[in-house]
Amino acid sequence: MCINIKQLRDGSLREKQFEFTVDISDVEPTVSSPVTVSGEIVNRADVLLLSMTVEGMRDLICDRCAKEFSRKTSVRFESCIVDHLDNEEDEDDFIVCEGDELELSELAVSMFILGFDSKNLCTEDCKGLCQVCGANLNEQACNCKVESIDPRLEILAQLLDD
Ligand SMILES: [Zn+2]
Ligand SMILES: [Zn+2]
Structure with a gap:
């Protein structure tokens, strides 16, 4: 999914909303149905701010009892869109988009997966x-x-006994 951000950049448009779905079952087998990506890009004092929410159902197996269950997972994400990075800026803090088209699907998928609970x-x-x-x-x-x-507690108990 590509969003054209030309008008947002030149200020003729103040905000643009988007919503689309991505099928990520190939990359992430726990997500069997398409995930929904929704959000907006806002021009705030000539800084482009992206906020987006990625939501989907995951089929999981409990780490403790091995029961299968489904859980809705929702990851929210915000970042500034820049056309280039200055030397001292860290690329993890920004989305770099040199042209007019911002590709959002890949970003949404990686942010979604990074946001998963570890347990x-x-x-x-x-x-x-x-x-x-x-x-x-x-x-x-x-x-x-x-x-x-x-x-570990047993060792501690032995130490305390001595
Ligand atoms: Zn038992
Ligand atoms: Zn369990």
């Missing part, structure tokens, strides 16, 4: 699986005795 839990307080019998502790309690001392 995927079916619920915040998922109890996970029993380490002994494998029971899903969200659904049933089991009678296993789990030696749940963290090895």
Whole structure:
């Protein structure tokens, strides 16, 4: 998806809204249906500001109990659009667009993927699986005795004993 920003740059247009969908199932298999990208580019005192939201459903597997679940993921992103970078500027802080056409799909996809949570839990307080019998502790309690001392704490306990 390309947006022409010529009129925004010369000031004849103050803002431009956009909305489109991208299919990213090839790059990100957890996202099976197209994601929606929406937002606007605003000329504020001759600085072009892009704000955009990328939203989609992800099919995930819980890191603790291995249950499959779907979750809506929404990533919001803002940046300035410049036609070139000055020497001291960091390119991560800006979107560089030399011509009149700004390509948004790739940017949206990479920002979306970067915004994913590092942990995927079916619920915040998922109890996970029993380490002994494998029971899903969200659904049933089991009678296993789990030696749940963290090895690091054990070392600490030994140190304290000495
Ligand atoms: Zn879970
Ligand atoms: Zn158990």
